[in-house]
Amino acid sequence: MKQFSVVPEIVLIETCADFVTNYAVGAGDLIITSERTYKTYFADLVRGATVVFIRKYGQGEPSDEMVEGIYEDIKDSNYQRVVAIGGGTVVDMAKLFALETVSPVLDLFDHKILPVKTKELLILPTTCGTGSEVTNISILELKTRHTKMGLAVPELFADKAVLIPELLADLPQKFFATSSIDALIHAMESYLSPKASPFTEIFSVQAIENILYGYQIIATGGEAARKALLKDFLIASTYAGIAFGNAGCGAVHAMSYPLGAVYHVPHGEANYAMFTGVFKTYLRLKPTGKIQDLNNILAKILNCPGEAVYDGLEKLLNQILQKKPLHEYGVKQEELMSFTASVMEKQGRLMANNYTELSKEMVYKIYQELY
Numbered sequence: 331m332k333q334f335s336v337v338p339e340i341v342l343i344e345t346c347a348d349f350v351t352n353y354a355v356g357a358g359d360l361i362i363t364s365e366r367t368y369k370t371y372f373a374d375l376v377r378g379a380t381v382v383f384i385r386k387y388g389q390g391e392p393s394d395e396m397v398e399g400i401y402e403d404i405k406d407s408n409y410q411r412v413v414a415i416g417g418g419t420v421v422d423m424a425k426l427f428a429l430e431t432v433s434p435v436l437d438l439f440d441h442k443i444l445p446v447k448t449k450e451l452l453i454l455p456t457t458c459g460t461g462s463e464v465t466n467i468s469i470l471e472l473k474t475r476h477t478k479m480g481l482a483v484p485e486l487f488a489d490k491a492v493l494i495p496e497l498l499a500d501l502p503q504k505f506f507a508t509s510s511i512d513a514l515i516h517a518m519e520s521y522l523s524p525k526a527s528p529f530t531e532i533f534s535v536q537a538i539e540n541i542l543y544g545y546q547i548i549a550t551g552g553e554a555a556r557k558a559l560l561k562d563f564l565i566a567s568t569y570a571g572i573a574f575g576n577a578g579c580g581a582v583h584a585m586s587y588p589l590g591a592v593y594h595v596p597h598g599e600a601n602y603a604m605f606t607g608v609f610k611t612y613l614r615l616k617p618t619g620k621i622q623d624l625n626n627i628l629a630k631i632l633n634c635p636g637e638a639v640y641d642g643l644e645k646l647l648n649q650i651l652q653k654k655p656l657h658e659y660g661v662k663q664e665e666l667m668s669f670t671a672s673v674m675e676k677q678g679r680l681m682a683n684n685y686t687e688l689s690k691e692m693v694y695k696i697y698q699e700l701y
């Protein structure tokens with residue numbers, strides 16, 4: 331049985347001013363965002379809202395400690411709607427604040443607290459990657475447990491995913507690169523997932539095409555060419571979010587978690603470090619089947635033979651973000667075994683979506699090859 335749904339209403343609006351007017355943003359709203367985004371786009375437009383700047387609560391990826399810090403500050407404010415404006419860090423934490431009980435957040439993630447959604451939730455992505463605006467997942471680094479963990483429940487769906495291309499206008503190149511590569515990986519992992527269906531595949535394929543054709547234009551036209559493509563990338567990342575929200579991600583995400591949690595490598599970059607290593611292994615273990623369809627799609631876009639697509643892909647992606655071996659992030663050889671154990675023990679939710687089964691030995695071998 332295959333199921334497919336898109337829960338949030340998707341709204342495409344050209345400017346932030348139009349959004350604030352149309353949705354009467356102000357009193358009764360809890361806005362969770364970055365100080366830079368707020369000052370650049372909203373400070374002159376919004377009055378009376380409770381505004382939270384996430385970097386007051388910590389650096390790096392979203393964590394349980396940051397959620398608890400925000401909760402302490404806003405627990406007495408009376409808000410009916412959460413407006414999340416940001417990338418993965420903002421959105422993954424903001425989703426939790428639409429629930430009746432947020433704290434202790436560890437209990438929420440351990441399913442000791444029943445999630446009950448009591449606030450309206452609007453999500454405005456400012457990067458072109460997470461797809462989090464259309465998924466029901468919140469992923470936090472659990473500081474005391476030295477790992478990342480996902481909470482995926484229907485109560486974490488937004489009511490509206492609001493796509494405003496203007497919000498991506500000053501996205502720095504590094505964030506553009508890491509977020510869009512993350513979106514590409516969402517599209518490719520979900521395409522090969524056993525949960526994929528003809529409905530998810532159409533979103534995966536369109537996202538792959540938009541992103542890779544966009545990269546080719548940027549590779550030839552340089553930085554300046556990116557500006558004209560922002561809307562395409564924003565839409566592509568939402569397509570990829572719809573695909574993986576239904577079909578799931580797999581080993582690339584699972585194996586990137588220890589690198590992100592221990593060495594604080596940004597999510598998209600940690601994924602890219604694992605990406606082609608995992609896909610080349612899939613191809614080696616199960617060369618026939620659906621991966622051939624994917625390779626044909628890639629071969630057509632990259633204009634290369636089917637057997638060379640992952641090298642061709644890496645060559646193109648390296649022009650957007652340079653891939654680094656794991657040791658360059660500070661990973662030590664002896665840690666590869668604990669990384670492997672962590673993936674096998676804690677990432678079953680993702681590993682269940684792999685194209686073909688990856689044993690503990692195989693995961694360890696991939697880490698070694700990428701080291």
Ligand SMILES: [Fe+2]
Pocket residue numbers: 460512513516583597601
């Ligand atoms: Fe991701």
